[in-house]
Amino acid sequence: MEGVNNFMKSGTLLRQVINKINADIDFDAMPSGHLFNGLYETMLKDLQSAGKSGEFYTPRPVTRFIVEQVNPKLGETVLDPACGTGGFLTSVIDRFTVNTTGEYKTLQRTIKGIEKKPFPYLLCVTNLIAHGIDVPDIRHDNTLRTPTTDYTVKDKVDVIVTNPPFGGAEEKVISQSVPAELRNSETADLFLVHMMALLKDGGRCGLVLPDGFLFGTGAKAAIKKNLLEECNLHTIVRLPKDVFAPYTNINTNLLFFTKGTPTKGVWYYRLEMPNGYKHFSKTRPMLDEHFQPVRDWWKNKVESDVSQFVPVEDIVAADYNLDFCGFPHDTEEILPPEQFIPQYLNEKAVLSARIEEILGRISAAMTQEDVL
Numbered sequence: 001m002e003g004v005n006n007f008m009k010s011g012t013l014l015r016q017v018i019n020k021i022n023a024d025i026d027f028d029a030m031p032s033g034h035l036f037n038g039l040y041e042t043m044l045k046d047l048q049s050a051g052k053s054g055e056f057y058t059p060r061p062v063t064r065f066i067v068e069q070v071n072p073k074l075g076e077t078v079l080d081p082a083c084g085t086g087g088f089l090t091s092v093i094d095r096f097t098v099n100t101t102g103e104y105k106t107l108q109r110t111i112k113g114i115e116k117k118p119f120p121y122l123l124c125v126t127n128l129i130a131h132g133i134d135v136p137d138i139r140h141d142n143t144l145r146t147p148t149t150d151y152t153v154k155d156k157v158d159v160i161v162t163n164p165p166f167g168g169a170e171e172k173v174i175s176q177s178v179p180a181e182l183r184n185s186e187t188a189d190l191f192l193v194h195m196m197a198l199l200k201d202g203g204r205c206g207l208v209l210p211d212g213f214l215f216g217t218g219a220k221a222a223i224k225k226n227l228l229e230e231c232n233l234h235t236i237v238r239l240p241k242d243v244f245a246p247y248t249n250i251n252t253n254l255l256f257f258t259k260g261t262p263t264k265g266v267w268y269y270r271l272e273m274p275n276g277y278k279h280f281s282k283t284r285p286m287l288d289e290h291f292q293p294v295r296d297w298w299k300n301k302v303e304s305d306v307s308q309f310v311p312v313e314d315i316v317a318a319d320y321n322l323d324f325c326g327f328p329h330d331t332e333e334i335l336p337p338e339q340f341i342p343q344y345l346n347e348k349a350v351l352s353a354r355i356e357e358i359l360g361r362i363s364a365a366m367t368q369e370d371v372l
Contacts, residue, residue, distance in 0.1 A: 058084065058163045058208065059243060062254075063091040065291045066161050066206035069235075069256060069298065074098075075106050076158035079198065081143040082191060083113030086124035088161040093131045108133060112157070116142040144170055144190050147177045148197040156200040163208040164191035167250065182226065184219040186212075193223060196230060201260035205231075211251040215323040224320040228312055233257040235301075237294055238270040238325035242280040253325060265311045267301050268324050269294050 067088065072078050074096050080088045089111055098104050111133060115121040121140045128136035166188035175183045178193040188209055195205055213220060214236075227233055237254040244252065257263075273279070274290050297307060310324045 058087045059286055060087060060091065061286050061288045061291060062163070062208065062239075062243065063087040063161070064094075064288060065295075066208075066254060066256075067091040067095060068295075070159055070161055070204050070206040072159040072161075072204075074103060075110065077110045077112065078159045078161065079157040080113045080162045081160065081194060081198065082162050082164045083115045083124050083138065084120045084163070086113060086127040086138070088163070089113050089124075090127055090131045092159075092161065093128075093133070098132075108135065109137070111137060113138040114141050114143045115139075142174070143194055144174045144177055144187070146194075148179070148194055151197050155198060156203070157198055158200055158203050160195050160199060160203070160205040161207070162191070162195070164188045166210045166212075181222050182219055184223070186220075188213060189216075189220060189223055192227070196227065196259065199231075199259040203259045204257075205259070206254065206256045208252055209255055211253065211323070213322075214253065214325070215321050217319065221320040224322060227257065228263040228315065228320070231257040231259045231263065232261045233263045233266055235267045235269070235298075236322065236325060238268070240271055240273045240280070240286075243286050263312045263315075265309055266315065266322070266324070268308050268310060269297055270306045270325055272306060 072092055072095070078089070078092050080086075083089060093107065093111060096103075096107060098107055111128070113124060113128075113136075115124055115138060118140065121138065125136050125138050128138065164187060166186065170185060170187055170190065172185075175185055175190060178190060182189075182193050184190060192207070192209070192213075195207070199205060213224075233255065235254075235256040237256075239252045239254065241251060242249055244250070271291070271294050277284065280286050293306075297304075301307070301309075303309060308324065315322060315324075
């Protein structure tokens with residue numbers, strides 16, 4: 001509870017809530033445990049529209065899809081370096097069927113998380129306990145404080161799944177935890193550098209990043225260069241707008257990569273807004289079924305109206321711009337001045353003549369109506 005200031009005005013109401021939970025839920029019974037998990041997840045989801053608390057919640061269809069595609073195996077060490085309320089980690093836990101004491105112990109020691117802020121840290125620990133992790137290995141710390149050069153073999157992990165905070169900035173001393181050419185005040189960029197350092201060779205990562213990372217220059221371009229040279233960035237999925245509403249309406253993407261081999265090319269998939277939806281909202285949120293088109297495509301990746309393969313040479317030639325998600329791009333021909341000016345004057349004359357014709361017809365019609 002360190003650092004958490006949470007006040008309940010009525011002790012009587014708190015006592016009634018505790019009594020109700022004790023009366024209705026048997027924590028030693030499997031069905032009741034699942035019931036409590038559902039109640040707790042519903043509470044976390046409600047935080048999504050509760051001011052700043054919303055930043056700690058990633059919609060579960062997003063966490064489940066990322067975990068599904070990264071496909072962690074029992075025995076692999078899984079880390080979320082910015083775990084919030086634990087959505088990614090519980091999505092990993094839910095994928096496993098644990099039948100023996102040995103498998104249970106393996107699961108206990110291979111699920112790890114780090115969270116900087118005290119309130120989501122508390123929520124995450126509770127969430128993991130509700131999902132059967134007796135002693136959650138969740139550190140109340142800032143991943144970005146540790147210099148990447150200090151990571152040892154025992155710090156390396158097999159899988160990273162996360163939605164790092166973005167749009168914020170860390171103090172200057174924090175940004176110095178990464179090599180000088182990769183330093184940036186944007187938290188999401190710093191987290192990506194740390195993730196590359198934390199993964200074992202052959203380790204896999206799935207994460208959420210904003211559009212700004214894809215087309216950013218400077219330190220962002222240097223980070224992308226490192227990513228493409230040290231890892232196989234094989235897939236980027238562009239999410240529809242408003243997936244994270246009301247907390248943010250920033251366009252977001254899911255990046256999937258494997259460390260140890262350089263990128264030869266990147267598959268892009270643009271996930272369209274479902275039929276009947278203009279946007280997602282609290283009452284009409286994104287659902288698991290909305291990921292079905294990209295799930296079907298993932299099994300046999302082919303180019304289409306919403307997917308394409310971009311060779312790494314094209315990305316390098318574009319100064320490491322990864323923004324190929326908005327295809328098809330409208331093409332625009334840039335003419336030299338000696339061609340553009342006559343064409344512009346001609347089009348202007350044609351448009352003016354058309355406007356005069358329409359105005360003349362309107363005026364004639366009005367005159368005729370007055371005569372009648």
